[in-house]
Amino acid sequence: MDLTPERYQKMVKRAGPSSPLGTHCLWAFGVGGAICTLGEGLRQLYLSLGWDQDASGALTSITLIGLSGLFTSLGLYQRLAARAGAGTLVPITGFANAVISPAIEFKVEGMITGVGAKMFVIAGPVIVYGLTASWVWGLIYWATTQMGWGG
Amino acid sequence: MSRKETLVLGQGAVIRAWASVGGKKEGEGPLCREFDLVNGENSLGQDSWEQSECQLQQQCAELCLRKGEITPKEVDLTLGGDLQAQCTATAYAMRSLGTPYAGLYGACSTMAQGLALGACLSSSCLLPRVLVMTSSHFCTAEREFRTPLEYGGQRTPTAQWTATAAGACLLSPKGEGPRITALTFGRVVDLQITDINNMGAAMAPAAAQTILRHLKGRGTRPGDYDAIVTGDLGQVGSRLLHEILEGEGLPLPNHRDCGLMLYDLQTQQVDAGGSGAGCSASVLCAHFLPRLAAGEYRRILFLSTGALMSQTTFLQGESIPGLAHAIELEGCI
Amino acid sequence: MNYLWAFFIGGLICVIGQLLIDLTSVTPARILVGYVVGGVVLSALGWYQPLVELAGGGASVPLLGFGHLLAQGVREAVDAQGWLGAFLGGFTAASAGICASLIFGVFFALIAKSRDQN
Numbered sequence: 001m002d003l004t005p006e007r008y009q010k011m012v013k014r015a016g017p018s019s020p021l022g023t024h025c026l027w028a029f030g031v032g033g034a035i036c037t038l039g040e041g042l043r044q045l046y047l048s049l050g051w052d053q054d055a056s057g058a059l060t061s062i063t064l065i066g067l068s069g070l071f072t073s074l075g076l077y078q079r080l081a082a083r084a085g086a087g088t089l090v091p092i093t094g095f096a097n098a099v100i101s102p103a104i105e106f107k108v109e110g111m112i113t114g115v116g117a118k119m120f121v122i123a124g125p126v127i128v129y130g131l132t133a134s135w136v137w138g139l140i141y142w143a144t145t146q147m148g149w150g151g
Numbered sequence: 152m153s154r155k156e157t158l159v160l161g162q163g164a165v166i167r168a169w170a171s172v173g174g175k176k177e178g179e180g181p182l183c184r185e186f187d188l189v190n191g192e193n194s195l196g197q198d199s200w201e202q203s204e205c206q207l208q209q210q211c212a213e214l215c216l217r218k219g220e221i222t223p224k225e226v227d228l229t230l231g232g233d234l235q236a237q238c239t240a241t242a243y244a245m246r247s248l249g250t251p252y253a254g255l256y257g258a259c260s261t262m263a264q265g266l267a268l269g270a271c272l273s274s275s276c277l278l279p280r281v282l283v284m285t286s287s288h289f290c291t292a293e294r295e296f297r298t299p300l301e302y303g304g305q306r307t308p309t310a311q312w313t314a315t316a317a318g319a320c321l322l323s324p325k326g327e328g329p330r331i332t333a334l335t336f337g338r339v340v341d342l343q344i345t346d347i348n349n350m351g352a353a354m355a356p357a358a359a360q361t362i363l364r365h366l367k368g369r370g371t372r373p374g375d376y377d378a379i380v381t382g383d384l385g386q387v388g389s390r391l392l393h394e395i396l397e398g399e400g401l402p403l404p405n406h407r408d409c410g411l412m413l414y415d416l417q418t419q420q421v422d423a424g425g426s427g428a429g430c431s432a433s434v435l436c437a438h439f440l441p442r443l444a445a446g447e448y449r450r451i452l453f454l455s456t457g458a459l460m461s462q463t464t465f466l467q468g469e470s471i472p473g474l475a476h477a478i479e480l481e482g483c484i
Numbered sequence: 485m486n487y488l489w490a491f492f493i494g495g496l497i498c499v500i501g502q503l504l505i506d507l508t509s510v511t512p513a514r515i516l517v518g519y520v521v522g523g524v525v526l527s528a529l530g531w532y533q534p535l536v537e538l539a540g541g542g543a544s545v546p547l548l549g550f551g552h553l554l555a556q557g558v559r560e561a562v563d564a565q566g567w568l569g570a571f572l573g574g575f576t577a578a579s580a581g582i583c584a585s586l587i588f589g590v591f592f593a594l595i596a597k598s599r600d601q602n
Binding site: 019021024025028029030031032033034035036037038039040041042043044057058059060061062064065066068069070072073074075078085086087089090091092093094095096098099100103104105107108111115116119122123125126127129130131133134135137138139140141142145 | 486487490491492493494495496497498499500501502503504505506507512513515516517519520521523524525527528539540541542544545546547548549550551553554555557558559561562563566567569570571573574575578580581582584585586588589590591592593595596597598599601
Binding site: 001003004005008009011012015016017018019024072073075077078080081082083084085088089094097098100101102104105106108122 | 198199294298299300301302303304305306307308309342343344349352356359360363386387390391394395398399423
């Protein structure tokens with residue numbers, strides 16, 4: 001058996017079924033669009049109740065995260081995501097699912113070392129690099145204001 | 152320079168008794184009637200998934216010993232393992248069984264590894280009565296190696312479904328039952344597959360190599376066997392195994408893969424098929440051993456295939472080493 | 485009209501993520517990180533605010549919007565407090581999302597249990 005890794009890689013590529021791209025994209029578009037539309041609906045609702053723009057945005061996020069938690073705990077978010085893919089991954093509900101699902105899963109390892117620590121397993125990097133990027137942007141922005149051509 | 156790579160055991164080791172236990176999805180699959188016991192829900196009434204898998208092994212070991220009409224005290228050695236880190240499902244199951252125990256780790260190749268080692272010990276009468284068992288559990292594998300069970304992820308079509316199942320065999324030098332007459336321990340083969348969602352592709356070259364070595368060592372052709380059985384190559388790995396062996400001028404018309412037999416790929420949403428240490432173990436004990444005992448099969452070659460990476464090596468970008476052990480089984484004449 | 489734009493833009497942002505998953509070997513965890521960092525960059529370049537004004541939830545609900553929020557928060561904080569604002573603005577703006585996720589994480593961990601997918 002004299003099979004080189006290079007030749008085998010080509011065989012593997014041929015042998016593997018590819019993802020049904022059209023179906024996946026349609027599901028992602030539909031479900032992702034629906035979650036965003038729900039978000040917009042909630043935002044309009046909070047605005048109509050007299051909250052200002054910022055508060056309405058925050059309340060929308062909190063509501064969506066709460067709904068995601070409910071669906072996650074019932075095992076429904078995972079079932080939807082199996083079809084919707086990025087449609088449930090990319091919205092803020094996907095971020096919430098990434099925090100809440102390990103919290104539930106690792107409860108058996110304790111409230112501190114399980115729930116508390118494992119919550120950040122998937123979502124931690126998002127916070128770390130999001131904040132790092134915003135910090136870098138903050139310094140650049142500050143530098144431009146100091147030089148008098150920013151703001 | 153004629154080192155013996157294939158061991159021929161003469162009279163062989165007899166598989167006196169065997170047992171298979173399945174979980175929910177396995178009980179809904181094509182082999183539902185062939186399992187000794189099917190659990191309707193996968194927690195088995197336990198508080199953690201790890202305990203559930205431990206319970207699965209206990210059920211299987213007890214069933215096997217009962218079928219072999221032997222008490223745990225009479226067992227000389229138990230060889231077993233599972234996929235959990237430090238093989239805890241087996242170790243914890245052994246607390247109540249209380250036989251001498253040696254843990255094995257061969258990932259999904261554990262069943263053939265245990266049977267091969269056990270056959271050597273048993274047929275030589277060093278340790279006559281050896282119990283070999285292994286298991287896997289979908290939920291312990293997901294939470295340990297992949298993502299939490301509630302995490303919303305999309306499975307890729309090359310991914311395989313970890314079986315919730317266990318298999319156990321009781322070996323002895325004499326008696327009634329299918330016999331292990333020859334065996335070949337595999338070598339680690341790594342053709343630089345790094346995709347953790349395509350284990351079939353990582354293991355197929357190892358399976359091909361072990362099959363070739365065993366056939367050469369025995370001087371047999373694939374047609375001399377009623378079936379050549381692989382553990383859990385799944386759809387992609389099986390396709391690759393055929394392609395590799397056809398390249399060697401050795402088509403395998405009588406190949407069966409346990410990962411493709413355990414589930415109905417059309418309806419059960421397992422993507423490329425089943426996997427896990429319990430996959431080949433339970434299919435061997437549920438499907439092949441009864442047929443060997445009934446004389447329906449005369450001789451089969453059975454391989455369990457393992458992918459030997461860890462979470463750490465995977466994150467460090469290492470490729471996946473594959474391993475396959477082969478045992479030759481002869482039916483009751 | 486607002487809702488149509490929200491659906492269309494939101495769906496489109498998700499489809500881009502799906503194409504990344506299916507056509508490249510980028511893992512979902514990397515996509516999440518990429519979206520948030522991408523949102524910061526797009527916002528810094530001034531390209532994201534118009535999208536939010538057009539599509540509302542369609543632009544603010546995806547994680548790109550989370551990055552946009554971080555960038556906006558930092559900008560406002562720098563305006564108010566100089567360079568120190570780079571340290572303060574991000575968490576302040578994102579606190580509702582992060583805090584809610586953690587609180588709900590603890591809450592649902594208390595009341596729910598791991599479920600089998602079989």
